[in-house]
Amino acid sequence: MENSVGSQPQWRKSSASGSGNCVEVARVQGIVVRDSKNPFSPVLGFATVSWDAFRRAQSPWAASTS
Numbered sequence: 001m002e003n004s005v006g007s008q009p010q011w012r013k014s015s016a017s018g019s020g021n022c023v024e025v026a027r028v029q030g031i032v033v034r035d036s037k038n039p040f041s042p043v044l045g046f047a048t049v050s051w052d053a054f055r056r057a058q059s060p061w062a063a064s065t066s
Contacts, residue, residue: 011039 009026022036031051032043
């Protein structure tokens, strides 16, 4: 999987991942989400507008972080 510039995605782990049950996200012509414990498993993809709406619904400060 490559991003729009042709390089590998830069995965970021959730900041709330203290218990080991974590997800990672990357921007790849939208947003993709994967299980950090199994990085070769399938990913979920979201349109950027859908991901932004999800983040805004989670908390009032989530939309201001990237």
